[in-house]
Amino acid sequence: MSTETLVSPAGRSEDDADVFVTFTVAGQLFGVPVTRVQDILIPEEIAPVPGGPPEVRGLINLRGRIVTVIDMRRHLSLPKADAGGGGMCVTVESRGESYTLFVDSVGDVITLPRRLREGNPATLDAVWRNMADAVYRTDQGLLVALHVDRLLAIETEA
């Protein structure tokens, strides 16, 4: 389990800065506000939910709580991962429920000053534009900051 954190030297304790937990999905760097993250884990066993929405990869037992695993590749309409490739989970809270985002790998916790923040490019795919809050220019390339609540507002047909 990689809960080790590294504060990026780029942004010390600037007031106008946001702290993100970063992760990659299909090579793209993403971030979610560190304040929303409850847990980072390597899932042992994910119980699938047949008949459920495709974004739901399954359920895990997180210390006695049942947490829904969201397949980020699927959710972001990205190609499926190669078989056998592991993944990691970033657990976030939204509207009183816990969800965990299944991603390829989890990176550092970084602080990004507001000045690096830019609005979503107009050309961004509609699905992404809805989930993305902003885009940051970082040393490791562009980071897409995700809006947790919008990300998890998955429509389910009643």
Added chain:
Amino acid sequence: MDDLLQEFLAETTESLAVLDVELVRFERETSDATILGNIFRLMHTIKGTCGFLGLPRLGAVAHAGENILGKFRDGELDVTPRAVTLILKAIDQIRGLLAEMETTGAEPAGSDEELIGEINALAGGAAAPAVELAPAQITGPNFSEDGFPVAAELLAEVAEAMNQQIIAQPEPANLPEPPAAVQAPEPAPTASAAPRESEAKESATATSSIRVNVDVIENLMTLISELVLTRNQLLQTQRVQKDNEFKVPLQRLSHITSDLQDGVTRMRMQPIGNAWNKLPRIVRDLTVATGKKIELTMQGAETELDRQVLEMIKDPLTHMVRNSADHGIEDGARRLAAGKPETGIIALNAYHESGHIFIRIADDGRGLDLERIRQKAIANGLATEAAIAGMSEQQILQFIFRAGFSTAEKVTSVSGRGVGMDVVRTNIERIGGTIELSSVAGRGTTFLIKIPLTLAIVAALIVEASGQRFAIPQLNVVELVGVSDRSDARIETINTSPVLRLRDRLLPLVSLRGVLDMEACENRDRFVVVAQVGAQTFGIIVDRVFDTEEIVVKPVAPILRGTRFYVGNTILGDGSVIMILDPNGLSSAAGQIEAADAATGQGKAGAADAQAGDLTSFLLFRTGSGELKAIPLELVSRIESLDAASIENVGGRHVVQYRQHLVPLVPFGDAHQWKESGKQETLVFSDNGRSMGLVVDEVVDIVRDRMAIELSSARPGLLGSAIIAGKAVDVVDVSHFLTQAFTDWFEITAQHKPLRQALLVDDSPFFRNLVAPLLASANWKVTTAADGIEALKLREHGHQFDVIISDIEMPNMDGLALAGAIRNDPRWSQVPLIALSSHATKDDMDAGHQAGFDEYVAKSDQTHLPENLTRAVRLASTRAQAHFELRRAS
């Protein structure tokens, strides 16, 4: 001090604390309707409870406060600091009175006229109903003859209602005298002085009982689940390591963990009876106050509910019982005039069924006034006249659940201020429940609350399909059948729908794998879990069956709520997460899949629209003129493909030999051309060991849809036409063909006398009133009896009946004993006997048949009661006739 009073003090102290906070919040955000709604409801609850505990002084203050809040809500009064201050003052006054009551155990004497006057002046003075001024005149609780405290204002209101005087009496002096039956002597308790407002001390009651936040218990439960898992891991290690010094302490740890788990689990479960405790007293108070006679019956008080759920339904239940007693049940004279027993009945019944907890509140009162609801809805702007004109009765009834709707002609302190049913619905929906209502004018109103088993602990059967485990609530499981290609029990298909022959019945099947769209696996030996949902029985095909486990049902995440296959999920003892299947969802899904597979695409829409609970499986076939015909699948025991050559003609009748018996074959129409060779499709109906075959041209499909006959038919052999799976079909009346086959078979020449006289034996007036008109509408003359003894008296008097329908559970002489008595005496021994009971398990039915009943109809299946009853009457008379003829012949 009285338990009830104690509880009231604790509860009200809490409510007051909330009121303080909320009011201050409200003053800042005056536009927030939810806060106001909250405040209003809290105040209303306090007022309502005061009314029943006989606390007129407190009640009057609360009523005045509520009055202002009501004006806020209706926008008649601006929210000014002065108004809020006045309400806060009223709250302080209540708090002072409570503190006094806690020491003395009774409401202090004195008057709050000044404060109430001030409040009423603000609210518009004379506009306030008279009732709240009553306490100025009558102080302290009143006592009826038997020393029972009665709210003074309640008496006044009742007297008012009796005198048919509607609304406001401006001066207390004009209040009519209380009814003669209830005297109002001076109250015994005389408290010292006016309440010590200034030192409104913290209520000690609030601290003497500990209220634990549910979150704390929830958290504890989570930790214990963790502990259990860790314990299991340790035990596993221990097993491998054999003997070592950890063995004994580990065992102790294991026991303690189990006990702890039990304890916390128990902590969260409470019998629903706890929420009912105060109802008898409330009803009794009302009967004393109103002079009505009301009996409150309670069944299933031991049904366990999650604490949180219980808390949430407590108030709605109280409210609804009050409503029934206050508005529903008529007074004795009116009841007698309407031909009903003088004593009205309010029946509470709680039970577990198909993964839910049901609570039924039924009264046999006057029923809801549809016309008034209609007018009220229009007057309150809830709907336009045109819209209402197009609504069904059921839709109109739903208006009572809308906010701001009250049908009470006058505002009373008992009920009816427009907070009632909408609060009830809100509370129930908050815990994921639903509330349904049905009302028959003059016969009564029934509410059915359905609460999901969320958080409840249930036994579940663990099964596997495609390598994944699922839980099925044990409540729904009837039996398990192992199936394989080699054994007798094997899965067959009609068209593409899988079915299983199970003891002369065709059981529709659903493949779990298919429904959930999972990968197929090689395993050919499988299991069928026979599940029951309401009156429906169907089979679920699974790959493996494990054990039964006690599980804690946890609700699924909101994201999964659109998936209707699951009622929840849970963590098993080994730490794995599994889904809990919803048999209800599976059965309706099955209906859709089957319909979608049907040749025409229209089927899907038809089945999708149908309500899951109302679905019946139909066998569709063609015969005669080639029109599509349908028969409820339940009635068909086998479908045989007969060799045309094996059909023999005996005395003008077609028969086939089957296991050393002759089975008569009946064609659908007289014009049927018997085949000389090839296969002849036949639907076989079996009844008590006798079988007959209905020859058909082609079996088309099995579909699931609603049984709704649109056009009744005059043609013999057809019940009428219906739309099933999007197609117009004729629904076949099986009893017609059974009669044909049997009368032919036994060569009965005697004229079939038309049935006329029916005897209905049931101790519940509610049911007698429900069933008698049903029979009457089918041209029966109905005589009723309340128990077996009464029924047999009729026999002594020489009465004769063409059919006897009897309840099983009755006082004095139950249905089984009655059946025995009927069968053992020649006078009535040939009368067809039908059991009508709420107990309809297979064992019950067997016992019924054993006792001599010809047919058994379940009361619980109300929607199908008319059809079932009609069918049973027909079948029973056919069968009794056959029995009789058989006996005569031998």
